[in-house]
Amino acid sequence: MKLSEFQQVLDEWAPPAAAWKSDNVGLQVGSRSAEIVNILLALDVTMEVAREAVQRRANLIVTHHPLLFHPLRSLTPNSRAGEIALYLAEQKINLFAAHTNLDSVPGGVNFVLAELFGLKNISILSPLEGSMVKVVVFVPNEHLERVAAAMHGAGAGTFTKYEECSFRTEGVGTFRGTHAAHPFIGVKGILEIVPETKLEMIVPSWKLSGAIRAMLSAHPYEEAAYDIIPLKNRPADAGLGAIGNLPAAMSRETFLAMVKKKTGAEVLRYSGHSGRIQRVAVCGGAGSEFIGDAVQDGADAFVTADVQYHTFQDAEKDILLVDAGHFETESHVLAAIESRLKKFLKASKHPSKVYLTKRNTNPVSYYY
C-alpha cells in the first residue's frame, strides 16, 4: 500500500489546514509513492526510534512533533535533525508528522486527554476562527439534487453531528449567451429566464476546493454562478484544547492524584483553587495561552504543560492550573493513531503492522 493512502486517512482525520499557520506538518522525509511495509508511531523521532524502525521493518514513522521545523541550512550529521533525516533517507524510511492539526480535531491529542480523565460532554476549548466558508450556488431546479449530492459527497454541508445540511431558496435566473457561448438551456443571443434554486452550504476551508470541483462537475451550466463567502463563525469541530465535566465533583487532592495516575506523570506542578473540581479544561503540550478560555468557560481546573512561574502566579486566583508535563499530556494520542490506522488496515485487508515505539522519547528526566 502506498504512503499516499495512509496520508489520506490521517489527513481526513486531521486536515493539514487545521494546523497552526507556522507549523510544518505532513510528509517530512520520503515519497508519497513509497510502498509501505510496516508503521512505527512515536511522539518524536529520535535515532533510537529510527533504529527501532529498521529492526521492525517499518518504513513509515508517524510522529506528533515534526522533526523538520526550523529551516535547515545544511543536511549534515552535525545537527539533531540533520543526523536523523540523513539516517532515515539512507534507510529509505519515510517520516510523517501530524502536529497541531492533530491537536485541533475531535479524537486528537486534546480529546484523548479529556477522555483519559473521564470527562463527559467534551467540546473544543478554543474553536478555530476562519476555518468555515459558505458556498452559494445557483442551480436549475431539475438539477438541484444532483448538485447537492455531489457537494455533500465532497464534505460540504456537514455540521457537528449533522450531515447533508443545506438551505434552498427558489428564484429566477437570467442570462443571455454571447456568440461564443454554448448554453445548456435556451439559445445564444436570446435572454433566458430560468427557474433556479439558490443552494447554500457550509464547508470547512480545507474541503472547499474538492466541494467546488464536485459542484462544477455535477452542474449542467457551461458557466455555473457561485459565491464563496468566508465566515467568522467559530466551528464546534476544529480548534485547540478541550473542555468537559467530571461525572462527579472531587477534591483538589483527589483530582491531582487522578491526573498523575492517568497521565503517568512522575510529578505535577500546580497552583490555585482549593475547592471542588468538576468542570475541567485540558490542552496537551504548551497550552498556557488558553487559560483565559478555560476560566471563561467555567473550568475549575486546567491541565496542560510547559507552564511558567508567573503564569502559575497569575492564574492561582481563578483556576487550579496543573502542569503534568509535555510528553505526559500528549503521548496518549499515539494509541488513538494506532487504532485508526489498524482499523483502516483491517478494512482494506492489508498485512502491514502498526507498532507503538518501545523507546522512551521524553527528553525530560526527573530527579527526586
Ligand SMILES: [Zn+2]
Ligand atoms: Zn507537543
